[in-house]
Structures are given as structure tokens and as C-alpha cells.
Amino acid sequence: MMPEQPLLIVDQLSLATKAKETLVNKVSFTLNPGESLGLVGESGSGKSLTLRAILGLLPQGVELNDGTIKSGAEAAMVFQDPRGALDPLCPVVKQVAEVVHYRQRLSRRASRAAALELLQLLGLPDSLAQADRYPSQLSGGQCQRIVIAMALACKPGILLCDEPTTALDVTVQRQIIETITKLQKELGFAMVFVTHNLAIAAALCSRLAVMKQGEIVEHGDALEILQHPEHPYTRMLIEAVLPVPQLEGSGPS
Numbered sequence: 001m002m003p004e005q006p007l008l009i010v011d012q013l014s015l016a017t018k019a020k021e022t023l024v025n026k027v028s029f030t031l032n033p034g035e036s037l038g039l040v041g042e043s044g045s046g047k048s049l050t051l052r053a054i055l056g057l058l059p060q061g062v063e064l065n066d067g068t069i070k071s072g073a074e075a076a077m078v079f080q081d082p083r084g085a086l087d088p089l090c091p092v093v094k095q096v097a098e099v100v101h102y103r104q105r106l107s108r109r110a111s112r113a114a115a116l117e118l119l120q121l122l123g124l125p126d127s128l129a130q131a132d133r134y135p136s137q138l139s140g141g142q143c144q145r146i147v148i149a150m151a152l153a154c155k156p157g158i159l160l161c162d163e164p165t166t167a168l169d170v171t172v173q174r175q176i177i178e179t180i181t182k183l184q185k186e187l188g189f190a191m192v193f194v195t196h197n198l199a200i201a202a203a204l205c206s207r208l209a210v211m212k213q214g215e216i217v218e219h220g221d222a223l224e225i226l227q228h229p230e231h232p233y234t235r236m237l238i239e240a241v242l243p244v245p246q247l248e249g250s251g252p253s
């Protein structure tokens, strides 16, 4: 059998400021169809910039210095701050429907129906639609689910998640992670999941890449890295989250 073609190949990606200060240095990884890769590392290590490079949406002042990104599928991103990613003046169902309308080219009426289906898929209550709620009337966890729905409305082959649960309490964190795991099984997208929490990354992803100061310092099978971390920084991250919470599938159903 032919080996599986990667869906995404990031090869020697280097990003720098206009003044040529290196921000991301020779980052390389691949992503197979349906696979999930956890990108872990401290604040400022270059995780968000790497995702933005894959999305083709670098922030102002940051340039591609070197390297290539080859993607065989469309990517959509769940941004770091859910409330900031939503329009405060537009009802949430309408925001999801707009994405469906433009990305799936459905009529307004069909887009609203598709948006409501997405909300249901994400476990959001029907009352959100009936009352046409605004982002300020939703909890943080509900906003995050709306933002995930908007990303999924693009029908992405690759879902880029930038710390989607950092701002949430641990119970809601767990619910969102269970939802993402369920959706990935149902919809089959590949995923790059950014977090600074190694335990969350290991629960969600079969492979991990550990970033520090713009570089990948360790990269491999998630369990292998947890059991035999090679880089001192990875060891420190593991110590920071021990005891490792129950992994996927072992929690209450």
C-alpha cells in the first residue's frame, strides 16, 4: 500500500519582523488526513504565528522569511479570544449563518438552517436562536462553541485551534475538548491544536511538537514524549501539569 500523503507540510518555516528579528525559526512538521498534532509551548514561543502562517494570514509587521507551506485542504482557525472574534453587535446565529452563506454559497434561509444545525452539533441550546442572542448574552464557553461553529461552517479539511479553552474554567474546558474530539471523529478534519497545557494536548493529539523561543525543540508521538521527554524544557512542561488528567475516553460518559 502507498504511504499516506500528508495533508499539510510545513517545511523550514521562518518568520521575522520587518526589522529581520527572527520570531519563528525553521519550524517543520506534517499533518496526515484526520490526524491531530498538538503544538505546545510557553507564551511568545511562536505558536499563534505558526498557525497564522498556515492560514495565510500573518499579522501586520510579520513576514515569511524562509520555508514553504503546502496544504492539500482548506484550513479554518478557532482564534485565541472567542469574544474578540465575534461581532458584539450581531446576533450569534446570524454570524454563523453569514459564514455558511459566503463559504458554502447557500441561500440566506438555507444558511440559517445550516447554522442552527451547527449550533446543535456543538451542543448549544435552541433558545439561542429563538431569542436571537448577542455575544454579550452568552457565557464564555458558549461563545467559544459559536466560534468553533463558525470555523466548521467553512467545512475545513484542517482545523487550526489556538488555545480554544485557555480562558475557560476546567469543567467547561473539558466539555469543549470532548466536543472537539467528537466532532473530529464525525467530520474527519485534521487538526493542529495549540495550547501551553501539555496534558490537554496529549489528551487530544496523537503527536506533539514542543516549541520554545520560535523553534521546535521536541517532536514525536504524544505518549512517547510524555513517558520519555528528551528536552529539559519538555520535562519542565510535564512537571507543570502532573498528575496528568484522565485521557480521552476514560472520563464520565
Ligand SMILES: Nc1ncnc2c1ncn2[C@@H]1O[C@H](COP(=O)(O)OP(=O)(O)OP(=O)(O)O)[C@@H](O)[C@H]1O
Residues within 6 Å of the ligand: 017, 023, 041, 042, 043, 044, 045, 046, 047, 048, 049, 050, 059, 060, 061, 062, 080, 196
Ligand atoms: N505583529 C507582530 N509584530 C511583531 N512581533 C510579533 C507580532 N505578533 C507576534 N509577535 C512576536 O512573535 C513572538 C511569537 O508570538 P506568538 O503570538 O506566536 O506567541 P504564542 O506562542 O502564540 O504565545 P501565547 O501563548 O502567549 O499566545 C512573540 O515574541 C511576539 O511578541
Ligand SMILES: [Mg+2]
Residues within 6 Å of the ligand: 047, 048, 049, 080, 162
Ligand atoms: Mg498565541
